[in-house]
Amino acid sequence: MSRTALDALCDWIGLTDRFADSTGLEHVAPDETRRAILAALGLAAETEDDARDQLAGLETAEASRLAPPTLLASAYAPLTLDPRVRRWRILCESGEQRRGEGSVRPSGLPVGRHEILLEGAGREDRVWLLVPPPEGAPSVKALTGRARLWGATGALYGLRSGRNGGLGDFADLGRLAEILAGKGASFLGINPVHMLGSSDGGLYAPYSPSSRRAVNAAHVALDLPPEWASLPEALKNEPPPASGELIDYRAVHAWRAPRMTALYKAFAAEASGERRQAFADWRQARGEALERMALYEALAETHGPSWPTWPEALRRPDSPEALAFARTHAHVVSRQAFWLWIAETQLSEAQARAKAAGMALGLYLDLAVGVRPDGAEVWADPESFLRGVSLGAPPDALGPTGQRWGLAPFDPLRARATGYAALTETLRASMRGAGVLRIDHMIGYDRSFWLPDGLPGAYLRQPLPELLAVVAIEAHRARCAVVGEDLGLLPEGLRESLAGAGLMGYRLALFERGETIRGGEFLPPESYPEAALAAFSTHDLPTLAGWRRGREIDWRAKLGDITPEAAALMREERAHERWRFAEAVAAPERVPVLGEEPEGHDLEAAEGAHGFLARTPCALAAVQLEDLLLQIEQPNLPGDVDRHPNWRRRSAASLEDIAGAPGVNQAAALMAAAGRSEQKAGRPAEET
Structure with missing residues (x-):
């Protein structure tokens, strides 16, 4: 069968038209699936002429550049650059600059994501340079001096205690870590604790977060902040919902909501100058990304947790109407930021308790594979995500009938163009307070399974070496070991690649x-x-x-x-x-x-x-x-x-x-x- 222009465009992008599931049965992605995925990538290819034009545009743009948008450094060889390059300037993350002409040898550059300005052929290109640590992500032995350790994993939400409000919280987490440390355990793993979003308690699936760049305030221990002492006795003494075998999230939310409101009011009215400054410093350090998350949560209080149902004028974070809301409802935005601060702080305190009790690694946190398309992160950073497609998996041992997860994928073209900025921020946020990070569905770093709305799925090849370099850089920075969940339909050579990057x-x-x-x-x-x-x-x-x-x-x-x-x-x-x-x-x-x-x-x-x-x-x-x-x-x-x-x-x-x-x-x-x-x-x- 002759190759079509659609086939050629899919080959260029890395979109496969066939794959085998766990039973060995071969699947062929229909043209409708491939066209829908290309459309989500901004490459409309309804006809052969469309596909041919899109491919020509991509090839022309690539040929005109002096280098790909992201380069991966090797300590043993110079970077491969276009021979037209005459001069270059490296802008390191630290602010240091290096200049030169001709070839670029990255030896001696610090680990990190740096920028290179390339000049030649009458143009200047700005590209990203990834410099991973030679040893990859830190090993357990490098971090602890021990080669073999043990620990436990469990569900934070399900922890029972005599003091929590019907849902396991970060105080319970610290206490469980202390108990297990006394038994000789070196780590304690839990489900993802990403932000799930404001709701009446109806959003609780930990692997379907609203944002992976903030911590879930539903796990805040309400009796830990100093403001708890100022609450009325009626609020402090009213018992939480009865604990049955199953969690009633709506009942838990109804019990927690008035106490969270009262705690913030006490903070706003009574907090010391030192405590206010600590909050302000944290807020400033987290920057615009945090402010957008808090603004989203404030808007969600009025309009619901799904931004596509909001008034059109509020569906972008930079719209005049959204910015005006942030000004007129600054106290609501501040309250939401306050709870994100408390959540992140208490998670870090749980890690400190684990380490103080003798756990060599402490908390073993979990990074979900993606975020809901109608949640805070997609709203706050819309350019980084694609619409109309969901992440998922074909039939395998974990899901015999296949899975459609309802999670938005990163835009791979933009990811490369930005040096994987969104992934970097996600990893950085997830490694705070972690001694080990589990990355869910590591297979997706090699090839990700995309399902267009209403259609079967297909695999899209990913730039595995670059993605692993980003993981290794952030793990090195955080001194955090990494476990890549490599279960399911394994691409050939994936486990060897993970090991080469220092991942377990x-x-x-x-x-x-x-x-x-x-x-x-x-x-x-x-x-x-x-x-x-x-x-x-x-x-x-x-x-x-x-x-x-x-x-x-x-x-x-x-x-x-x-x-x-x-x-x-x-x-x-x-x-x-x-x-x-x-x-x-x-x-x-x-x-x-x-x-x-x-x-x-x-x-x-x-x-x-x-x-x-x-x-x-x-x-x-x-x-x-x-x-x-x-x-x-x-x-x-x-x-x-x-x-x-x-x-x-x-x-x-x-x-x-x-x-x-x-x-x-x-x-x-x-x-x-x-x-x-x-x-x-x-x-x-x-x-x-």
């Missing part, structure tokens, strides 16, 4: 199989790589107890996603998988079928699984809080929004009881025996 990958015991994910033998722990985080499962997969029972199979059957016949076959296969895993962990099963099990058997299974993780050579071993507490239900069922209670489950035990939970002490002992524990000499494991 993921190794899930559920997926580490000898032949295929379904049916193969579980690989032994010594086969796992060092540069990885080892875990049994994730928030998107069954808990250990749930997996043993086939609970996710039950849910899929209940929701009609699979037939009863398919469910029966999957349950039969699960029984065999349990036997295989028992052999891998050297803890033979006593109950060879699914269904009812004797009391206490989940604890025995957890001993085998966590001992298995402890024996891997991976730099990090993570145990899930749900597995430490022997919970059956998983936090999230991918691909489902309303039918399964995603992101609403509470922890099975309160903070006051976690320290004495048998699964917690059992895992701590296993990790200590394997040499992973950070427990201080003379400090008993039971001490909290």
Whole structure:
């Protein structure tokens, strides 16, 4: 078949027309999908002539430049520049400048994002220069002096305590870190805590944030700010919503809202000059990006959390009407900025508590893959995002039917033209207060799956070396280790590229199989790589107890996603998988079928699984809080929004009881025996 102008344009952009899913089935993206994605990129190609003209324009623009818009430095070779370049000037982030003629050798340049002014052929081009650290992102050993550590991961929103307002908060986070540090843990991982946006509590999915550049104020511990003492006794003493197994976010919001309003009023009326100055200094340091986030939240109070439904005049942050609102409602904008300040401050304080308690790394934070198209970040920085397409994934092990996430992708053409400024700001914000950062869906840094509205999806190739350089630069700057979630349909060579940039990958015991994910033998722990985080499962997969029972199979059957016949076959296969895993962990099963099990058997299974993780050579071993507490239900069922209670489950035990939970002490002992524990000499494991 002859190649068309549409094919040639897609090749230039990196848009593929075919791919294979996890079953090996090949998919061919229809021309409608490719044209819709090109249109989102600003490249209308409805006809062959259109496609030919767009490609000619791109090629002409590229040929006229003295260099690509972003260059990646190597310490071992000069930059590749157009021979027409006569003079150059490097503007370093620090303000230092370097000048020269001819070739540019980046050796000796500081790590960072710098600008280069190139002169030649009667023109001047301004391009970006990425100078990553030679060693990549810092390793666990470089940061801690230890090669193998362990920690726990769990849901912040689900933490129970005797003092929170129905939703886990940053004070709970600091306390849990102290408890686990006393058991020898070196890190504590949580769900993303990005800003979700003002609402009545209806927006709570942590992987669908309004902005990844600000912290979610819903997790602020209201009783920590000094203004709490000034609140009326009625507000301080009224109990929060009753705690059931599931979180009622609207009830929590209704309880918190008047207290947050009263706390800001107390700050505005009574705060000391020093405290006011600290807020003003923070606000100034965060700059225009923060002001736009706060303005968005102020507008959302009146017009709702989705900006496309606002009056037309308010749909851009720089419109005269939006700027006028900021002036006339300065007190509302200030109140929103105040809560973003408190949220960021309390998250940093939780990290300080973790480190002070002995955690070598402290908090292990999570960067979501994208933001909602109708949220604050797209409104505040509209040029950085595309409309009409959603990020997602084709059918794979995490989502057997494929996934459409409803998240806006970065514009890759603008990203390169700006030296990845938006990604840099996102990473910088996410690494504040983190000892480790997990980057969700790292596959998207190699190729991202885009789904136009109402159409099937296709892959768009990404500039992986440049994106990894940006990650390494910011990790180096923040002294933060990085875990890239590399699960799903892996492009060839991706894991090697991540390792070369200093990033750790993921190794899930559920997926580490000898032949295929379904049916193969579980690989032994010594086969796992060092540069990885080892875990049994994730928030998107069954808990250990749930997996043993086939609970996710039950849910899929209940929701009609699979037939009863398919469910029966999957349950039969699960029984065999349990036997295989028992052999891998050297803890033979006593109950060879699914269904009812004797009391206490989940604890025995957890001993085998966590001992298995402890024996891997991976730099990090993570145990899930749900597995430490022997919970059956998983936090999230991918691909489902309303039918399964995603992101609403509470922890099975309160903070006051976690320290004495048998699964917690059992895992701590296993990790200590394997040499992973950070427990201080003379400090008993039971001490909290």
